[in-house]
Amino acid sequence: MSGKPRILVTRKWPERVEALIAERYDATFSDDDRPLTDAALMAAMRDYDAICPTITDKLHAGIVGVAGRQVKIIANYGAGFEHIDLAAAAAAGIVVTNTPGVLTNATADIAVTLMLMTARRAGEGERELRAGQWTGWRPTHLLGTSLRGKTLGLVGFGRIAQAVAERARFGFGMNIVYFSRRPGAQDDVQRLDARYMSSLGDMVAQSDVVSLHVPGGAATRNIIDAQMLGRMAPHTILINTARGDVVDEGALMDALESGRLGGAGLDVFAGEPEISQRLRDAPNTVLLPHLGSATRETREAMGLRALANLDDWHEGRTPRDSL
Known part of the structure; x- marks a missing residue:
């Protein structure tokens, strides 16, 4: 040429x-x-x-x-x-x-940022403080949860998912389970002490935090729907740094508003950059403007x-x- x-x-x-x-x-x-x-x-x-x-x-x-x-x-x-x-x-x-x-490390860092912020209700706290509504320290104010010893469930087990698992396992002492189309390479599984689960529903039911790491498209659209959200425990936190359309946002908002889900940290959205007011108002959420690779x-x-x-x-x- x-x-x-x-x-x-x-x-x-x-x-x-x-x-x-x-x-x-x-x-x-x-x-x-x-x-x-x-x-x-x-x-x-x-x-x-x-x-x-x-x-x-x-x-x-x-x-x-x-x-x-x-x-x-x-x-x-x-x-x-x-x-x-x-x-x-x-x-x-x-x-x-x-x-x-x-993009692996930057996106994994954002996933962990969302996990920490949601678990410790940091987004709610910052919004309260900026609005001038904070009345001072008190023993039961915005109580979150520790990640140490909890179970992280990964949907997908590619490079980014494994980087998140590494941070969670060795940084916070979390237990790692994962669901994917097939088991991961044995060396990766052993390094992360990860356990493969062949059922997505069973995995989310056992997870304290569920983090999504699958591509978008027809095969994964709404993979986290009302049924899957219903399998999660009321304290479970959902993290999405993958693609917005892998989550049924209507079902997610129902779960958050009713208290059937502990919280959600989202970096991607189905109709971005348009975000519904209902989602912006949902309790215990951390919403970021697609910052996964933004270093x-x-x-x-x-x-x-x-x-x-x-x-x-x-x-x-x-x-x-x-x-």
Whole structure:
């Protein structure tokens, strides 16, 4: 491939990464850092050789398969790719890549942050203090719970789940159980002293904290529904740093409002960035604006990984993170 391919980067990326892309490619960057419309994405498919989208860019079949498309590679900025129609991309001969591995520690840290904040009711306490409603120390004020010796149930047992388990096991002395499509590698299981459970319902019933670590999409949509919430003990805390649509938010709000669930720490939401007032008002919740990978180091590493995939494609190699 000769010349500099035309690249569209749909959102603002870390400055260092944008500078590197501009050196190597004929790059266009976002002016206002907002999601592109379907019409803009369709035009981009015709006008550029490569698109670098994020989770906010819904590349459905109508966009990916638009007539007159020029795009040869979609180098996604992020590990998740459920916003891209992979079948349509394959049919159009478009390579799709993601950025796996570089988000692990940052996302695990956010999951543990949510666990601690929810268990100790820190979100409620901060809201009370900022509202000027704190009346001073008292013995029974906002009593939370300790994580030490409790059982952490992991839904999924990939890199991020294992990083959370490591922090929980060796940092707080928690017991680890997990549910996944198949048992994890024996070395990982032994290192974390984790116990595999083949039934999701049985696992959540035995867990004091349930942390979600599965991809989004049809296979996992509402995997935590009213039935699964009903299997949890009234003190159980639910943590979600995966994807918003893996939880039935209506059922979750019912459980929180009725006191059938101990609390929830959420970094992702089904309709983000729109969050229902009912969820914002729900008791004992910690709600974060999708901060899982939001460290300078991680966001830069994500950009560099996407750039490496672009370089592989431009130089005639199979991109390292092809899906």
